[in-house]
Amino acid sequence: MNNENNLRTFLRLIAWRIVAWWITKEGPKMNMPSINIQIIITLNSMHKGKTMSVQPVEISKAYRLLQVGSTTMISAKYDGVENVMSAAWVGLAGERKVVAYIGTQAFTRQLVEKSGYFVVQIPVVSQMATVLYAGGRSYADAPDKNDTIPFFYQPEFDLPLVAGCAGWLVCKVMPYPDIQQQHNLFMGDIVAAWSDDRYSATDTGSLMMRRTSYGPFTMSQAGSSMPSAKAANSIMAGSGLTLPGHADR
Secondary structure, three states: OOHHHHHHHHHHHHHHHHHHHHHHHHHHHHHOOOOOOHHHHHHOOOOOOOOOOOOOOOOOHHHHHOOOOOOEEEEEEOOOOOEEOOOOOEOOOOOEEEEEEEOOOOOOHHHHHHHHHHEEOOOOHHHHHHHHHHHHHHHOOOOOHHHHOOOOEEEEEEEEOOOOOOOEEEEEEEHHHHHHHOOOEEEEEEEEEEEEEEEEEEEOOOOOEOOOOOOOEOOOOOOOOOOOOOHHHHHHHHHHHOOOOOOOO
């Protein structure tokens, strides 16, 4: 387990090296909004003279402080074969850049490599069963896996999108073969995106909820937002699906 955590921490460091490179290259081109210095002074004064209560964090668990957040689903298609997998290690590396960890054991990976495209889905709480299902079955072992997952298509893109999600981002793979092969990290340039009409993409780039009962599904290893096994089984039972061992897609 420690080796797995160390690997994930290392991969996060690699991802942020890519982010740092991008910021160095593209950051100066971005227009930064004006900053109200007085507001900053007022807010910071709240912490002056106060003793902070801090605790050490094990290095093997330090990556949790930078947990990406929502668990996503990644879909792809090549030569008529479509598939979707669940993926927790997905994040932004800029306004139009996505970093996704796609392991060699994932069937979806070969579709991504051959087609040069992948779609990042933002699932919601009501789709927890689908997320667990997509992450617990591999198309290589169960070709009928996607029969229970509703796909739809948008004009101009022959890529499957999972219905019911809060948002979808179509990404074109950026050519970093060494990073892909050595670290299983895929950089994607966002070429199209859509959001459910219950959400709106604001100027800040955030996906804001319009309905409080319609939230994103998160699978945090820190445990703060991961649903209990009992709750997961309850939802899976209600959907008519069985809860698999979480493999990788």
